[in-house]
Amino acid sequence: MQGAQISFWLITALVLVSGAAAAFSRSIVRAAYSLFFTLAGMAGYYVLLGSDFLAITQVIIYVGGILVLLMFGVLLTNRPVERVRKGRLALYAVGSVASVALMGFVLNRIIQQTPWHESANLPEPESNLPLLGRMLLGEYLVPFELAGMTLLLCLIGAAYLVRRKER
Amino acid sequence: MNPGLQTYLMVAALLFAFGVVACVSRRNAIGILIGIELILNAAILNFMAFWRFGGMVSEGPNALAGPLFGVFIILLAACEAAIALAVLLSLFFNFGSVDVDAIRQMKR
Numbered sequence: 001m002q003g004a005q006i007s008f009w010l011i012t013a014l015v016l017v018s019g020a021a022a023a024f025s026r027s028i029v030r031a032a033y034s035l036f037f038t039l040a041g042m043a044g045y046y047v048l049l050g051s052d053f054l055a056i057t058q059v060i061i062y063v064g065g066i067l068v069l070l071m072f073g074v075l076l077t078n079r080p081v082e083r084v085r086k087g088r089l090a091l092y093a094v095g096s097v098a099s100v101a102l103m104g105f106v107l108n109r110i111i112q113q114t115p116w117h118e119s120a121n122l123p124e125p126e127s128n129l130p131l132l133g134r135m136l137l138g139e140y141l142v143p144f145e146l147a148g149m150t151l152l153l154c155l156i157g158a159a160y161l162v163r164r165k166e167r
Numbered sequence: 168m169n170p171g172l173q174t175y176l177m178v179a180a181l182l183f184a185f186g187v188v189a190c191v192s193r194r195n196a197i198g199i200l201i202g203i204e205l206i207l208n209a210a211i212l213n214f215m216a217f218w219r220f221g222g223m224v225s226e227g228p229n230a231l232a233g234p235l236f237g238v239f240i241i242l243l244a245a246c247e248a249a250i251a252l253a254v255l256l257s258l259f260f261n262f263g264s265v266d267v268d269a270i271r272q273m274k275r
Contacts, residue, residue, distance in 0.1 A: 008170045012178055019205060023185035028195050035201050038182075042208050045175075049219045051234040054211075054241075061241050066204065066248040073197050073252045077259045103184055111176045118172055118220050132231050139228045140235060147242045154246035158253035 008048055015041035032067070032074050039063050053129050175216035183209035196255050196265040200248065207244050211237045 018037035025031040039062045046055040136144050182205055189202030218233025259265055262272075 005170065008174075015178065016181060019182050019185045022201055022205060023189040028198055031189075031198060031201055035204060038205065039208065042212065045178075045212060046215060046234075046237070048170075049175075049215045049233070051215065051231075051237070054215070054234045054237045057238055057241055061245055062204075062208075066245055069248050069252050070197060070200060070204075073200070073255055077197070077255060077265045103180075107177060107180055111173050111180065116172055116220075122220065128231060128234070132234060135228070135231055135235065136238075143239065147239055150246055151242060154249050158249045161250075161253035162256045 004048060007044065011041045011044040011048070014038075015045070028074055032070050035070070036063060036067055039067060050126075050128075052127055053132055172216055172220040175212060175220075179209040179212040179216070182206075182212070194266050194268050196258070196267050199267065200251055200255075203247070204244065207240055211240050214240075 015038050018034040018041070021034035022031045022038055025034060039058065043055040043058040043063075046052075046058060186202040186205030186209065189205060190199050191202075193199050193202065214236045215233045218231075255265055258270065262270055264270075
């Protein structure tokens with residue numbers, strides 16, 4: 001087994017376990033911490049798929065920015081709101097069995113049986129950072145500037161939404 | 168077993184399913200946000216897998232389609248998280264809770 005394969009399966013285990021914990025965990029703090037491991041594992045996937053830039057972006061913006069923002073939200077609004085509804089266990093059991101069966105069927109049908117367009121010889125991934133920079137300021141200049149503008153507008157809007165109201 | 172396109176698609180589909188479950192079943196609004204982040208990450212993983220295994224062309228505007236889409240998705244996710252947190256905070260100031268089942272003022 002090569003190193004890339006071993007790391008792929010390790011990352012897969014990490015991402016799926018922590019993703020499940022983020023989705024199903026009873027406590028919201030625990031879910032936010034599990035999301036940290038999921039996002040870090042996704043950065044590992046991007047390295048394996050051949051884009052180091054996207055992995056770094058993921059770590060800086062997702063893990064360093066969005067996740068910290070989520071933590072702030074969790075800690076600022078910390079009231080126990082997550083209560084389990086009791087007495088409908090049979091319904092939950094039927095629902096989870098049905099959705100797992102449906103999902104298995106759909107996954108098998110769509111992913112395994114579709115003739116995806118795969119190229120026969122895969123080139124080894126290499127660093128494409130110079131080309132990416134040239135494209136972001138070349139062919140993709142307009143989307144790039146629009147994204148920056150959207151970010152600025154969102155920051156202004158967020159600051160406006162949580163401002164102290166004057167009366 | 169060499170991880171191919173279909174393996175990555177399976178992982179992304181599972182992550183997407185986790186995200187949908189979190190969106191639907193959480194009562195805390197931050198839990199719903201966590202679900203949305205999972206869904207967005209599954210989308211980026213799909214883009215990257217199709218880019219990697221669908222034949223990386225070295226020329227033209229499609230040469231880096233996967234990472235470029237990923238970068239733009241991450242940017243928009245950052246915008247969405249900032250706005251959502253602002254909305255959540257003003258919800259919390261006005262209603263004293265972020266339980267999405269408790270905010271039903273317009274129902275009456």
